[in-house]
Amino acid sequence: MWDFLQTYGLRLSEGTLVTAAQFALASLVACLAALSAGLGRLSRHWLVRNFAVIYIEIFRGTSLLVQLYWIFFVLPLLGLSLPKFTAGFLSVGLNVGAYGAEIVRGAILAVPRGQWEAAYALSMSPAKRMRRIILPQAVALMLPPWGNLMIELLKGTALVALIAVSDLMFVAKQINGATFRSAEAFGTALIVYYLLARFLITPAMRGLERVMARRLGKV
Numbered sequence: 001m002w003d004f005l006q007t008y009g010l011r012l013s014e015g016t017l018v019t020a021a022q023f024a025l026a027s028l029v030a031c032l033a034a035l036s037a038g039l040g041r042l043s044r045h046w047l048v049r050n051f052a053v054i055y056i057e058i059f060r061g062t063s064l065l066v067q068l069y070w071i072f073f074v075l076p077l078l079g080l081s082l083p084k085f086t087a088g089f090l091s092v093g094l095n096v097g098a099y100g101a102e103i104v105r106g107a108i109l110a111v112p113r114g115q116w117e118a119a120y121a122l123s124m125s126p127a128k129r130m131r132r133i134i135l136p137q138a139v140a141l142m143l144p145p146w147g148n149l150m151i152e153l154l155k156g157t158a159l160v161a162l163i164a165v166s167d168l169m170f171v172a173k174q175i176n177g178a179t180f181r182s183a184e185a186f187g188t189a190l191i192v193y194y195l196l197a198r199f200l201i202t203p204a205m206r207g208l209e210r211v212m213a214r215r216l217g218k219v
Contacts, residue, residue, distance in 0.1 A: 015166060015168035015171030015172070016196075018165065018168070026089040027150060030094075033055075034096075036052070041102075042109075058098075064092065068087070068160070069163075071090060072088075084160075088163060088165045088167075089157075092153060092159070096149055099152075107138040107141040115137065116134065137216065140213065144205075147202065154197055168189050168192055
């Protein structure tokens, strides 16, 4: 194993950096999409509400792999070509964002009704009421399930290897194809994904939970 890492460690490290970049950008897309669609589902405007419902149903009801292929292979036929790196994180982010939208909607609706009424009594505008009173409390409620979604998002980034994005899985497949050392190549990838989830994403989400709890005076 040591000789394998000496020979291919640099390539695997480069693939890991690409995976981290895909994860970071896909997370940003997912957060923006989830917040927009979650609020859209609660909108009084039928056009906004229906657009949010269509987005959520399509991206939750179809396979991430199919969505990835559509964005990378089919959109160019319709006049929109995206680089493979962009198509990768965009498809993963939009897919996870559709699941996150329901978390956002549920967390907003879970804020006690008294908070809504108090904000209304202070004559706050709907936008200010949402920004200052409702969303901070909703964020605290949505963080635990959102942590699970972030881990799923990390695992979903492995699919971008199928459109030749040179991430960790793509590099592992190349090394396996050249050396047939499957245990070392895919074993290393497995360990890296676990370490990213266990020692990066999980502590970060727990840290955010503590920050929000302090801001809301719960600790």
